[in-house]
Amino acid sequence: MKVGELGERALVKLIAELIECTAVLCPGADDCSAIAYGDRYLVVTTDMLHKKTHFPREMSGYQVGWMATAATLSDVAAMGAAPIGVTMAIGIPRDTEVAFALDVMRGCNACCAQNGTTLLGGDTDEHEELTLVGTAIGSVDQHKMLTRAGANVGDIVCVTGTLGIAAAGVRMLLDSRYADNHFRESALKKLFEPQPRVIYGQALADSGAVTALIDTSDGLSLSLYELSKSSNCGFYLQAAALPISEEAKSVSEDRWDELTLSIYRGGDYELLFTARHERLTAIPIPYTIIGKVTESGMQLDVDGVIHELRSEGYEHLSASGSSV
Numbered sequence: 279m280k281v282g283e284l285g286e287r288a289l290v291k292l293i294a295e296l297i298e299c300t301a302v303l304c305p306g307a308d309d310c311s312a313i314a315y316g317d318r319y320l321v322v323t324t325d326m327l328h329k330k331t332h333f334p335r336e337m338s339g340y341q342v343g344w345m346a347t348a349a350t351l352s353d354v355a356a357m358g359a360a361p362i363g364v365t366m367a368i369g370i371p372r373d374t375e376v377a378f379a380l381d382v383m384r385g386c387n388a389c390c391a392q393n394g395t396t397l398l399g400g401d402t403d404e405h406e407e408l409t410l411v412g413t414a415i416g417s418v419d420q421h422k423m424l425t426r427a428g429a430n431v432g433d434i435v436c437v438t439g440t441l442g443i444a445a446a447g448v449r450m451l452l453d454s455r456y457a458d459n460h461f462r463e464s465a466l467k468k469l470f471e472p473q474p475r476v477i478y479g480q481a482l483a484d485s486g487a488v489t490a491l492i493d494t495s496d497g498l499s500l501s502l503y504e505l506s507k508s509s510n511c512g513f514y515l516q517a518a519a520l521p522i523s524e525e526a527k528s529v530s531e532d533r534w535d536e537l538t539l540s541i542y543r544g545g546d547y548e549l550l551f552t553a554r555h556e557r558l559t560a561i562p563i564p565y566t567i568i569g570k571v572t573e574s575g576m577q578l579d580v581d582g583v584i585h586e587l588r589s590e591g592y593e594h595l596s597a598s599g600s601s602v
Contacts, residue, residue: 308508309352309354309426310323310357312423319418321359321416322414323350324411324414325350327345328369328407328408329408329409336470339380341470343366343387343410344386344471346385346386346412347364349472351364354414354476355480356424356493356549358423359479360417360480361395364413364415365398366386367410367411369403369404369405369407369408369411370405371406372404389474422483422484424551426508429511431511431572434554435502435515436552437494437521440524440546441498441520441540441541442523442536443464443468444465444472444544445545445546446525447465447470450462451466459529474493477563482551485561485562488553488561491549491550493549493550494547495544497590499542499587499588499591502515502550503576505550511571512572512574513571513572513587514577515576515579516569519569520568522540533580552571
């Protein structure tokens, strides 16, 4: 079997089974691995991004660096942790302009600075394709760290921000009909310069209300499936409650297309979480209630009609994965 037939998630599961891990959280279980350090956990994550699948030609060097950094910091945010620092390894083709390479690093540095952390260093090497490998380290109180494994039946399902902006941006890039779309600039900004919800993640951890947490970088549906697998539960999702972005609505052909962009496409980097109903008032950040945790099943309620929520979204090494 080829890795392209297996898919990223199944491959990661096989790799994780080979590793003799002594960490609190081991590879494959969550967004980060976690190591006990005094009364806190150090969380560590690594993300690889490269030109073919992540960096459209319309992106500037600054945006390339920003996106690669944001991807790692989003994983730290999904643990409720505060970032300590980021390292970035860059594989650069020989014919790359020096100005572009420096612009990439400016983007990395700016994303770190905006999120209260610093770029610690990294590595550079020659590579046939522009490739960035970011590693982020964070810290969180042992009693506050959030994972994918805490959702309980009866908990409320919530999400930050709005959904479908990045997917709308991809559509606007690929379809010339949307060249003059009023929301094009905001959609591409969201797609190329995603905002990791670092402050939100820490606020959720501090609230004491949240039971499970994940980011939506691979799409809302796949994120729910990851929570379902880790928490051994099901979900009921209300389509009417979804905070669908104006950008997604502006390029949707119909209601189902609108839901597809918001549920089954990635790139939004919002936080998806479950919380105790009686503790919702303790959550100090903006969020939208979109459903509830159930014993089993993955249900999508569209105007009173129950559909199965598909396990679909962005996945590396998958023929159906998005190119952005």
